[in-house]
Amino acid sequence: MKIRVLFLLIVISNFLHAQEGPNFPDMRSWAINNGDTTDRYIFADTAFIRSTPDTKLAPTDTLVVGDNITVVGVTSNSLTIRGIKAPWLKIIYLKNGEQQEGYVWLGLVSCMPLRRGDVKFVYGIERRADSIAVSSGRRDTIRRYLVRLKIVQNGNVLAKAAVLTPDDESAGYSGGKLMSGMGLTNVQNIIVLTFSGEACGIPTYDYYLAWTKSGQLVRFPDKVNIGDADVFSHSETFIFPNEKNGKPDMIFWKMEVEEATDKVDKDGFSIMKVTDKKSAVYAWDGVNERLTASN
Numbered sequence: 001m002k003i004r005v006l007f008l009l010i011v012i013s014n015f016l017h018a019q020e021g022p023n024f025p026d027m028r029s030w031a032i033n034n035g036d037t038t039d040r041y042i043f044a045d046t047a048f049i050r051s052t053p054d055t056k057l058a059p060t061d062t063l064v065v066g067d068n069i070t071v072v073g074v075t076s077n078s079l080t081i082r083g084i085k086a087p088w089l090k091i092i093y094l095k096n097g098e099q100q101e102g103y104v105w106l107g108l109v110s111c112m113p114l115r116r117g118d119v120k121f122v123y124g125i126e127r128r129a130d131s132i133a134v135s136s137g138r139r140d141t142i143r144r145y146l147v148r149l150k151i152v153q154n155g156n157v158l159a160k161a162a163v164l165t166p167d168d169e170s171a172g173y174s175g176g177k178l179m180s181g182m183g184l185t186n187v188q189n190i191i192v193l194t195f196s197g198e199a200c201g202i203p204t205y206d207y208y209l210a211w212t213k214s215g216q217l218v219r220f221p222d223k224v225n226i227g228d229a230d231v232f233s234h235s236e237t238f239i240f241p242n243e244k245n246g247k248p249d250m251i252f253w254k255m256e257v258e259e260a261t262d263k264v265d266k267d268g269f270s271i272m273k274v275t276d277k278k279s280a281v282y283a284w285d286g287v288n289e290r291l292t293a294s295n
Helices: 002-020 025-030
Strands: 038-041 046-049 061-064 068-081 084-095 098-105 114-116 119-128 131-135 138-142 144-153 156-166 173-179 187-196 204-212 217-219 223-228 232-239 250-264 270-285 290-294
Touching: 025 084, 025 119, 025 173, 046 098, 061 098, 068 098, 084 119, 114 173, 119 173, 119 187, 144 187, 144 204, 156 187, 156 204, 156 217
Parallel strands: none
Antiparallel strands: 038 068, 046 061, 068 084, 084 098, 114 119, 119 144, 131 138, 144 156, 173 187, 187 204, 204 217, 204 223, 223 232, 232 250, 250 270, 270 290
């Protein structure tokens, strides 16, 4: 009986590990899991599609930036390019009205797909961007990713820009949000790229970029939020012109830090106390498409 139980436990354990699928730390920001069916864009300007999850055979097809694909599987085969070790994905896609299938390397695929009409906002991790910090004779590696955003229409890249984000627990997943011009002169859209983790105390980084009516991408200040439930919070907010208390072509930034006190409320939660506050004002020049800190 004991042998049968032990055998059953081994079978169950092997089954669960099989369901987990391949795991590559560099792929976590893409939020693509084995077994899921996930829609994505091609992120690279040109991506070769293969009949097998490797480069042994010649490509069977070529896709370009912004092309729609559906990820249907994650293989255990990997490839390292530009410092990123990632798996090959099994994909399906339409070409000339017919469904095709093949394999493509993860680094050529976008993170969360964003679009407005026929304009696609394609972002992905392009490469590692580590640097070395030297202090008191000690050398430390600062691990970072270079994230690139491309605005694409009918296969043409209209604009592109890059941001750096830490390669730490805050790269646990990524997401994006498309906003209007938020009342700023000559701004079509504001794009927010977010990188964060799944536990308390992990920073959430929001990277803001403005797409102007002349077709330029302009970096705006970043925003960081950190929270540890019932213990500590660091919150940053923006107020844009079309929001409550907003002013024409001005952006207001506010930061507030709260820490738990020894006192609790009627529900047993710690009463928080504000320990730090900061603010800043930015002026937007819609003619020269420039954002400057205002005194």
